[in-house]
Ligand SMILES: CC(=O)SCCNC(=O)CCNC(=O)[C@H](O)C(C)(C)COP(=O)(O)OP(=O)(O)OC[C@H]1O[C@@H](n2cnc3c(N)ncnc32)[C@H](O)[C@@H]1OP(=O)(O)O
């Protein structure tokens with residue numbers, strides 16, 4: 001552990017000052033693409049216009065014999081594209097792989113000024129973040145970068161979950177954590193064969209009514225990811241970084257995808273991954289507070305005055321704690337509305353309606 005006094009000191013001579021605050025920019029969807037896939041790469045300039053984060057993926061889902069092509073593709077896309085307000089992230093290969101060292105050296109040297117966040121897969125504990133932290137500082141110094149790169153960890157090993165609090169606080173570069181349900185399931189020896197989402201066998205059943213154990217007993221499917229997402233959210237919140245749900249692999253099932261994303265949103269996540277263009281709008285809808293919720297939250301804040309005491313609004317008690325929740329919703333809505341005129345208009349229209 002670094003001494004708290006040294007926590008914000010650069011880890012290499014000439015490296016930029018590490019960040020003291022994680023920049024809060026919209027990141028409702030982290031859209032994955034394979035930079036070595038020409039069809040996907042061709043869509044990047046258009047997709048950039050409608051996503052908060054574009055991520056050039058170099059790790060799983062890129063074939064072993066296409067790793068170099070993906071890395072080179074990301075370098076040329078980053079150099080050739082104006083991403084506007086959209087952030088550019090990458091997911092490098094895992095720290096035990098033969099590719100990660102070249103991923104980091106090439107990307108920081110060639111396009112370190114274009115990248116915002118480096119996503120590190122299969123993080124097991126703080127030691128993995130410390131390794132990346134020092135290496136990034138050395139590479140930033142050599143490349144003459146003035147803005148520090150941020151680091152995002154994927155929570156996808158049993159060890160990572162057991163150490164999630166220390167991972168979240170391992171470096172001032174830590175920007176956030178995403179749930180990695182596929183590798184995590186394998187690491188835990190869960191018996192699922194899916195990428196995220198629920199499973200019909202994971203359920204609770206109501207008690208029997210009489211002697212017949214089968215008749216009239218409703219079952220309720222449970223969320224396999226509740227415990228992990230909740231732990232991840234707490235670890236992130238206590239360290240001032242951002243939690244994300246990860247991938248939902250059943251691309252066709254847009255309904256269950258929306259449900260899984262919404263569970264994560266309600267529990268505190270700020271975004272999710274989109275693996276296919278069809279998931280971009282789902283994430284945008286789910287991770288933007290609804291106009292009705294924003295209107296209600298604005299009303300509670302207005303009626304609560306200085307934010308202390310208790311009032312009754314439409315039969316519901318509001319006090320210091322509920323007004324704090326409302327502020328979370330309104331702050332997020334204001335941040336998103338600042339760059340999205342359509343959303344801003346929807347929020348204002350709903351607010352006017354509640355006032356009339
Ligand atoms: C567990 C994990 O690690 S999850 C993260 C790793 N996985 C990924 O990154 C997967 C990313 N997504 C993909 O590889 C693809 O979306 C797949 C393989 C799931 C499906 O691809 P396809 O079979 O081509 O899907 P589909 O035919 O519906 O695609 C329609 C079009 O969208 C394009 N497209 C598909 N996914 C993407 C994407 N993520 N970004 C940009 N374009 C895409 C296709 O190239 C295709 O283009 P075309 O119309 O010019 O032919």
Ligand SMILES: CC(=O)C(=O)O
Pocket residue numbers: 060121154156179180181182183184195246247
């Ligand atoms: C997200 C990811 O990498 C996984 O689920 O394994």
Ligand SMILES: [Mg+2]
Pocket residue numbers: 060121156180182183
């Ligand atoms: Mg994984």
